[in-house]
Amino acid sequence: MNRRHFLKMSAATAAAMAVTATGDVGGGNLFRPATAGAAIGPETGSMGAREITSVCEMCFWRCPIVGKVKDGKIVKIEGNPKSPVNGTRVCARGNSGVQLVYDPDRVKTPLKRVGARGEGKWAKISWDEALDEIAHNMQQVKKKYGPHALAYFDHGASAEFMRGIFKAMGTENFTSEPAFYQCVGPAALAYLNTVGYVTTGTRQYNDMGHAKAMLLVASHIGENVHVSHVREFIQGMSNGAKLIVVDPRFSAPANKAHIYLPIRPGTDTALMLAWINYVIQNNLYDKSFVARNCEGFDQLKAEVKDYSMEWAAKICDLRIEDMKAAILELAKAAPHVNIHPGRHATWYGKGDVGRHQSYAILTALFGAVGVPGGIYFPTPVKLGKAECPEPEEVETAEADPSMKEDSPYPFSNIFGTTTRSIINAALTGKPYPVKLLGVNGVNIIQTLPNPYDTMKAIKNLDFIFCEEMMAGETALWSDIILPDSVYLERYDGLYAYDGLTPYLTVRQPVVKPMFDVKSPYWIAQNLAKKLGIKGYTCKDEEEFLNEELKGAGLTLDKLNSQGGLVTYPGNPYRDSKQLKVGTESGKIQLAVEEFDDEDLDAIPKFEPTPAPPKGYARLLYGRAPMHTFSRTMNNLWLHNEMPENKLWLNDKIAAKLGIKNDEEIILENQDGKRSNPIKVLVTPGIRPDAVFMYHGFGSKSKHLSRAYGKGAADGFLMTNVVHDPFIGADSKRTNFVRIIKGGKTLNIPELVAVPDEIPRYESKIA
């Protein structure tokens, strides 16, 4: 090959190119002499791979996993065989973590907005510049409006380190996990005040595997996949447990139910109170358990006496014989009966706490506390505490008025500042302005109802930054985007599981980080430096993990030599004769005086949520088993399993409207907001007064190449939000839709009459 003649290039060109030459010429900074050969393993599939134990984070259930690595690439994820909760199993999402690491749509480097907010015009910047910019804005906002103008929304393990920065800056608005106020908040409060501990929060202590009967109220375990839950549920079922499912929709577990009650949406508490009354009136409760361990029984008995089965049958649109058969099945199984709280509790605003109180009350009446099959007690795993991954404690001035302490929601301060208050403060400047938002691991535009308000609130901010793996809607609106490392690339804290078989495990990097991605600890540590915040003294994650493991008599190396996971004996059950729960009196509170003190109901009452306006059906939603919130829709494999959601529409309604299966329609809500086009699933498996869709689809972010515009987003149809009076959680089942097909508006006919006791929502538009 005659190199000299290669490319007929003029001298002028060569000279011009020479001018542009940087150190890169010659590829000296890209290549070096090889030190080893490329090792391509001879074995097929994932076999012959190196195995590194870690913890999944495709959802927040955190199953122990094994990452299988070949030639520096992660090729497969399996469950950690040592794990007592999932063994070698992982769900569809767990299996798809590989795709997350190697998705070309990942945020790869710090980005700075150079166009308008929402436009998606960015420049690449260095970590130094990005952190400088964030630090500068945090300081400016603090100086101008005070520390509480800073707020931080976070979700997931990687977000915890940065929370400390906000805390150290002196704001009260830093533990505002939107998830809590969009999900389990009301349930957590109800159980905390009834049985004295949070049986349903980050963890759930429901012993389905040993239950002889189970009640699920709209909980769709199996479609909502947390592997340990599904396994316990299936274990219970295969042991012969009787299953009662109450749901307006014929869900996956409804299909397995012995008795299915297709309840009118919004009337669950009516059913629960009628059942409680029936149990009391017919002496189906555990008298000795109640006498020994509960207080407020007489008050309860008096309060519920008018909730008859006949009345409830009318309110709930159920057959009285089915209702009776169901409660008798549950009573027969007592105390080994599981009244399951479900997971997502923020349905109607008013009454969400009461509904969960009623589950807890029925649990107590059956004596199903601390017994196999009922709710059980956690067994904490002993750990050390490392101070070094946190900022030094600083004295901070309290906000006056405080959003946290002077909240209109008397119980919200237990859990932090209500998400809604922070959004409102950004929108209205009251009670004080919120001007800077840090968002980490949560797509607030999809997650919070009424995204229009959220976008308006963002427009009012001086500065917003986010830390994200994929550029979702919130990233589109951010001033600075920091690339988040995928859970397979980083360390996090330790995972101590306090369920039936407690265990301790650790998330650790399976592969080296891709691109210019840093670990969450590194980011917090370096941002702290820029802000002059002291602390974060550990060199790296390994240092503080070893510190914490000392308390368990372990080191990282020791833990890894034991398969990355150690188990401990559990202590979930109690002798009912010596039961002492975490309430002030040590007794289960069938009536909650603390609620009464705040002029809220000590014992739940049925207050009907308004029925759909004429021509509309209630919008219901739920989780698809292969997706997590709106986070996984762009994952190649998961997208392939379910690329879009469909609208479940009652077959009789569809026939009347002339809508066929798989036809595409648009939804319009009671305020005239319209959805993306969505295909229809015509089915007898949904009541005629409701429609249903899986949540998380219909992404509005063009940056998610696969997910963009696929299916419809339930959140974008939620403009009527009712706040629960206890903690201010956002209601999500208080919106109504009708159908637009081929440009024509179709009113949904009313096939089931609404009883007079239930008011009707008044639509503001014709």
Added chain:
Amino acid sequence: MITTHPFHFLANCFSYPEEGLLVGTAEALSLLAADMDLQVDGSTLADVPLVDQQAEYVRLFINGPGGVAAPPYASVYINSAGILHQQGYDQALAMYYRAGLEPVEGSESPDHICHELTFIGLLLELGERELLDDFIQDHFSRWYPAFYERLIHANPLEFYKILAQVTELCLQQIDMEVFA
């Protein structure tokens, strides 16, 4: 080594546009295009504010509306999975090792177009004709056309359109001059 500059130069053009170099780069690119009988108005290439050029680079190659318009990685195109670190990545690595080279750890995947164009330049310098042939036939030309199509489909700034065309022409030139 002037004769092999084009591929290192092209690699530079495919990396993030930093301050100061834009005008000279645009001029050199239009001259190189002219050498390939591709008529370009050099001033239009240079007449873009740096911030727009950078935003365009991000949109096309890092994170842009509609997803990354044209991810510049072999792996995305070589098999149908469309993700990083798959066959295309394995192929590139294997070729680098065959040349006695390995990629230096950095923030980019070694099957990034900058690595691959640089590697072609290095093979030309080393006179590794057989390896060059294999690299282009069995690897680079298996993904570059698909990448090119996605890039053009994204309606890029003139600079990137010309860059993609010139790269294509330089490959043809290798074919004519080296393997003829």
Added chain:
Amino acid sequence: MNQYAMIIDLDRCVGCHACAVACRAEWQIPVKEGFRRNWVRRLGPAKTSKGLSYTFYPGLCNHCDHPACVEACPADPVQVTFKDVKTGKTVDMEVAATWKDPFNGTVQIDKNRCLGCGACADACPYGARYVNPDLADDDSEGKADKCTFCMPRVAKGLQPACVQTCIADARIFGLRDDPKSEVAKYLKKGAKRLESKNVKIGPNVYYFGSKKDLELLDKLETPQEMPEANARRIMLAKMLKPTINKVAGLGVAGIAATTLLGSEDKEE
């Protein structure tokens, strides 16, 4: 022969799709419409004669007793020695590029000799095969691909990838004709094949569940007719054969060497 078989227990299945994704991960199946070895279809909710049903169709190659795909393969037969891993017994058989293993009953493909013509995919009434273009070589535009019952994993003492990951333990894999196996127990309990009057080729994936779920599954997913072979495609493939024959000699050695528990080729 002791036939490998799989049970899918729909009473346990929750329709989570973990099986389909684990298979894709294990065998690097490209993502494209119809490209899969393992799938889940969501059925209903719909009315049946026994009430409402909302169930799932987890499907994969049935490794049939009388596989239509094997008959359809136009590749020239070559002689292959199969060996039973347990007894050491060997059998010589003339096989095309796809065959049914005489010892374990699995249906396998020799990727080296596959013409990629797709005749086998056309012939399968269950749609279990597809042609994978990522495996194209000089002689073909792709290779037929399907579930192998994870024979390379089974040979190492592992469960098939879909079975191992099933979060509800709804998949049971084992020997059909061993009365002590879990599979045999399910067969006794009445696990059903997806067969119809005109499609009776002995599928070895069996479905167990409530009557309503099995009724819906049968109504929606049991094939009613054997597909017609695409004669034109087979003819085209036959015209290609001379070039392939050269490779065939190599294929034999390759297969004989890998005839352990199953006889799957290396997948690259």
